[in-house]
Amino acid sequence: MKLRTFFLHYCVAALFLSSVFLCAQPQASPPSAKTTAKTDDALELVKQGQKLNSEGKQDEALALYDRALQLSPNLFQADLAAGVALDLQGKYQQARQHLAKAIDEAPPASKVQALRTMAVSYAFEHNADKALEYEQQAFDSQFSAKQFADAAGTADELARIYLESGDTDNAFQWYQSGHLTALHQPNLSPAEKDLWEFRWESALARIRVREVGRSAEAPKHLAAAKAILDKGDNPDQVRFYPYLSGYVAFYLRDYKTAIAELQKGEQKDPFVLSLLAQAYEKSGDRAQALDYYRKVLTINTHNPTNAFARPLAKEKVAALSK
Numbered sequence: 001m002k003l004r005t006f007f008l009h010y011c012v013a014a015l016f017l018s019s020v021f022l023c024a025q026p027q028a029s030p031p032s033a034k035t036t037a038k039t040d041d042a043l044e045l046v047k048q049g050q051k052l053n054s055e056g057k058q059d060e061a062l063a064l065y066d067r068a069l070q071l072s073p074n075l076f077q078a079d080l081a082a083g084v085a086l087d088l089q090g091k092y093q094q095a096r097q098h099l100a101k102a103i104d105e106a107p108p109a110s111k112v113q114a115l116r117t118m119a120v121s122y123a124f125e126h127n128a129d130k131a132l133e134y135e136q137q138a139f140d141s142q143f144s145a146k147q148f149a150d151a152a153g154t155a156d157e158l159a160r161i162y163l164e165s166g167d168t169d170n171a172f173q174w175y176q177s178g179h180l181t182a183l184h185q186p187n188l189s190p191a192e193k194d195l196w197e198f199r200w201e202s203a204l205a206r207i208r209v210r211e212v213g214r215s216a217e218a219p220k221h222l223a224a225a226k227a228i229l230d231k232g233d234n235p236d237q238v239r240f241y242p243y244l245s246g247y248v249a250f251y252l253r254d255y256k257t258a259i260a261e262l263q264k265g266e267q268k269d270p271f272v273l274s275l276l277a278q279a280y281e282k283s284g285d286r287a288q289a290l291d292y293y294r295k296v297l298t299i300n301t302h303n304p305t306n307a308f309a310r311p312l313a314k315e316k317v318a319a320l321s322k
Contacts, residue, residue: 042072046081054300058085076105080114084302087121088310095121103134112138116154119161123307128165132158143181152182152196157304159203164308168211175203191233198237201225202244209251218248239265243272246279255279270299274309277316290320 049064062085068078079102086095099118106114115138119131135158142151155178163171182196201224209218222245229238246261258279265272277292296313299306 038071039075042068042075042078045071046075046077049085050081053081053085053088056298056300058089058300061085074105076102076107076110076114079105080117083117083121087124087302087307088300090124090311090314092121092125112141112150112154115141116157117302119158120302120304120307123161123165123304124311126165126308128158128162128167128170131161135161139177146184148181148184152178154178155181156199156203160304161307163206163210164304166210168207171203172207175200175207179203194228194231195234195237198225198228198234201228202240205244205248209248215252218252222248243269243275246272246275250275250279253282255283259283268299269305270296270301270309270313271305273299274312277313281316281320286320290317293317293320 045064045068049061049068052058052064053061062082065078065082065085068075069082072078079098083095083097083099083102086092086098096118099114099121103111103114103118115134119134119138122128122130122134135154139151139154139158142148142154155174159171159174159178162168162174179196179200182199183193185192188196201221205218205221205225208214208221225244226241228234229241242261242264243266246258246265249255249258249261259276262272262276262279267273273292273296277289277296280286280292281289293313293316296306296309297317299310
């Protein structure tokens with residue numbers, strides 16, 4: 001009985017002391033109304049800047065992002081947006097200073113976005129190995145969270161960066177990783193399986209046509225991709241086929257077919273426009289080539305398609321305008 005009484009008194013005392021200790025700890029102060037108002041104002045500036053950036057007004061956008069960072073120095077959205085605008089201007093080192101800060105500042109839910117944005121920054125300079133450092137982190141995070149479709153998309157993004165940087169071996173490895181990762185998704189419907197098979201055949205067509213001694217295999221994969229689309233269970237993917245067909249024709253040096261196919265493709269996709277410009281240039285039509293390169297420069301997206309199209313377009317417009 002004495003032992004039980006002692007134990008009861010000990011527990012009560014311990015509970016009391018722990019309560020006193022917790023009360024004595026400094027409590028995190030909620031953001032003041034003034035701080036919250038500053039953050040809201042900064043976010044509004046970022047929103048306005050993003051609109052200006054989409055219109056090609058990078059200098060004006062950057063001025064707003066700078067004001068936003070003065071109001072809220074650790075606002076990751078402002079640093080991320082500044083990095084995007086600077087990349088579009090070709091100021092890659094400055095862009096990466098902001099993007100590195102954005103990665104550090106980003107909340108967990110936005111970390112992958114910041115990492116992939118940095119990877120795309122390196123794609124602008126065809127530096128696929130540096131892009132790998134950031135895409136790998138994003139992929140690992142998504143895979144460990146069992147977000148297999150998202151992880152597959154990240155793997156495919158890196159594969160495309162490798163492919164358009166001229167590294168077909170690593171492109172194959174990462175497209176294969178993306179394909180296998182996608183198949184980890186539970187309860188995939190037949191249509192979903194067909195979607196990932198179409199993407200795999202599309203990747204193989206583009207890889208093989210770029211490989212020395214294997215370009216003859218590309219039409220077989222192109223036909224396999226078309227057969228999947230003809231099933232009709234992924235109608236939203238049909239719009240990508242002209243790009244794929246045009247891509248294969250371009251690297252087979254059939255520029256007439258490439259032009260015909262690419263003109264059926266998405267005319268707001270800078271990569272499609274870039275391929276069209278190159279096909280016209282290869283065909284000797286300087287005026288049409290210049291027109292399409294100029295169209296590329298009206299697009300202000302920050303993704304792998306523009307990372308490869310925009311720098312080339314700047315270079316070609318300068319050269320062909322002389």
